[in-house]
Amino acid sequence: MIKSLIHSMIVCPDMTKDYPKIEYGSGVYLYDKQGKRYLDGAAGSSSVSNLGYGRQEIIAAATEQMSKVAVLPTHAFSAEVVERYLDRLVNFAPEGFKRAWTVMSGTEAVENAVKLALQYHQLMGEPNRYKIISRWNTYHGNSVFMLDIGGMKARREAYSKWLNNFPHISPAYSYRKPEGMTEEEYVLSLLKEFENTIIEADPETVAAFVAEPVVAAAMGAVPPPEGYFKGIRRICDKYGILFVSDEILSGFGRTGKNFGISNFGVKPDIIAAGKGISGGYFPLSAVIASEKVVTPFVDTKSPFLGGHTFACNPVGAAVGNCVLDIIEREQLIQRSKEMGDIFLEKLRGLYEYDIVGDVRGVGLQCGIELVQDRETKEPFPKELLLSKKIGERSIQKGVVLYPGRGSVDGVLGDHIMITPPFIIDEEQLETIVSTVKDCIEEVSVELKQFTK
16 A cells, blocks of 8 residues: 555656665665665766765765855855856866856756857847757757757657757768768768758758767767768858757766767867766756857847756855866776777677677767667567666666667667766676676567567
8 A cells, every 4th residue: 555655656757667766876886775786887867977876075065065055046146166167167168168057957958058059149140040950869858849959759749739840850870871871971961961951941040950979868879970070060160050069968078078079079169068967966967158159148248048046056066066076086087988998899799699780889878779680770669668678677687777769760779878887897897798698688588489
């Protein structure tokens, strides 16, 4: 009776099951009420707990700031802890970035970024620029507006009557490029599609292009082909369109660089960051703007119209400062790169299984795509819920993964993303790989029975 009452009061991703109740975390592990230990290969909800659990230094920083002041009326005051943190965010970004502010979620950060782009064009005397172009099979936030900009068909479907349908282009997805096309030809075709979409939409109405440097949960850690973002940057400049890099997952060292886009030799105009920005110790995200974007606001003394109750929160700033201290002191971004190289090499051993079609990633943002036929790359039927089954088996075995669906066309396609904390060691990486192997072997037996 008590169990069903508790269950009925909680809205969970899967309403048909009971979730283990976690008591505490330490390092890369979570422990439930029965004492079972789970190696968190997802770092929280995909790349949040990058520094691991139980960091007393961060807890102390948050507690100390709460004892001073936990929230400010930002229309009237600022605080030194906030100013210091915003300055550090700007310095953490690529050269040429000048201003930053914080909000609380990834959705808020990306939405603020595109609002900033819209207002930038208005201040530049181009009020007709309002359209945002993004790519199919990508996720930029869960508000209705961001679902409209994003390209996850499964998430968009329920709200289709509310969507204005901003333009979308194909994802940069080398594993599924047209047969017989070289990588160079593929990139050229993607860039041509982007430019044609701008022209069809009317270049004078397009405000910004939004992209994840490495597509995360929607496709399972898909990096772009060589030269793709350089071409995107060139086309954006040609038509006066701002480039927004969605770094909610790939920022703050996840890909072995401060920000994911830096792996590809270009600079965006606006960065939206979140998740690992606070190590999971406080709901925090940020928008960081380049000098180009900031200049018209400064010149016209115009405020940005994107305020939030908890924007530039002093507790968030204290936590963010402490996280940057740890990242720098422990050289965790370099560690993410080094451990990511080791991890990808270990994951490539999964090619021994016929259902593993692709292993990919950058730094410690890694993914596996599962296919019914490796030669044709045919996906499994969606009804099988294959990635979900592997994820559930893995949890039973004490390893948390981040399974996903829809990587092929928004509906079909099973993938698993693995984004462990930066502090993970090689033995723990081996535990993840061996667990995934066990799960794949088990489901492979079931698949043979299914196909008989």
